[in-house]
Amino acid sequence: MKSDIIVIGGGASGLMAAYRAARTLVDGGSDAQVTVLEKMPRPARKVMITGKGRCNFTNVKEWNEFSGHVRSNPNFIKSAFYNLPSQAMVDFVESFGTRTVVERGDRAFPASYHASDIVDTLVNACHSVGVK
Numbered sequence: 001m002k003s004d005i006i007v008i009g010g011g012a013s014g015l016m017a018a019y020r021a022a023r024t025l026v027d028g029g030s031d032a033q034v035t036v037l038e039k040m041p042r043p044a045r046k047v048m049i050t051g052k053g054r055c056n057f058t059n060v061k062e063w064n065e066f067s068g069h070v071r072s073n074p075n076f077i078k079s080a081f082y083n084l085p086s087q088a089m090v091d092f093v094e095s096f097g098t099r100t101v102v103e104r105g106d107r108a109f110p111a112s113y114h115a116s117d118i119v120d121t122l123v124n125a126c127h128s129v130g131v132k
């Protein structure tokens with residue numbers, strides 16, 4: 001197998017990293033290949049149990065309020081938060097046809113309350129930009 005970029009592990013992080021890498025390549029006119037290697041039969045199995053099977057995939061609080069809930073060193077994640085703000089994450093999920101709802105505590109879920117919809121969204125996002 002030949003690939004230009006290999007992401008090891010098809011969890012939430014690996015799928016998002018693969019999508020972002022491939023999106024950047026496609027937008028730049030490159031035909032370089034991104035491949036995710038996942039050891040389990042299905043990707044993102046841990047996402048399936050998040051939020052008691054409903055997947056609380058983000059929280060739409062602003063940084064000043066959100067950071068107060070991070071127990072240690074919130075600044076460590078500050079740049080990541082601003083690179084993919086919560087609303088951008090909601091927009092990303094919805095752009096692949098998955099409706100979302102925001103509940104008590106500003107927690108965002110798929111409107112179906114099925115975590116599998118978030119897994120499907122991540123996988124569809126990867127496929128949309130040619131990730132293998």
Ligand SMILES: Cc1cc2nc3c(=O)[nH]c(=O)nc-3n(C[C@H](O)[C@H](O)[C@H](O)COP(=O)(O)OP(=O)(O)OC[C@H]3O[C@@H](n4cnc5c(N)ncnc54)[C@H](O)[C@@H]3O)c2cc1C
Pocket residue numbers: 008009010011012013014037038039040043044045046047049050051052055056057058
């Ligand atoms: C009970 C529970 C509830 C949670 N609820 C929420 C929630 O509601 N909202 C939220 O945002 N987060 C929640 N989390 C946290 C969230 O699940 C994790 O932060 C997230 O899934 C981590 O994703 P990851 O891709 O970093 O790691 P992982 O999901 O662990 O992904 C790593 C992947 O790499 C694969 N892998 C490992 N080694 C290899 C190898 N050598 N070769 C190939 N593949 C390999 C694994 O099989 C796995 O698929 C919850 C976690 C738990 C346990």
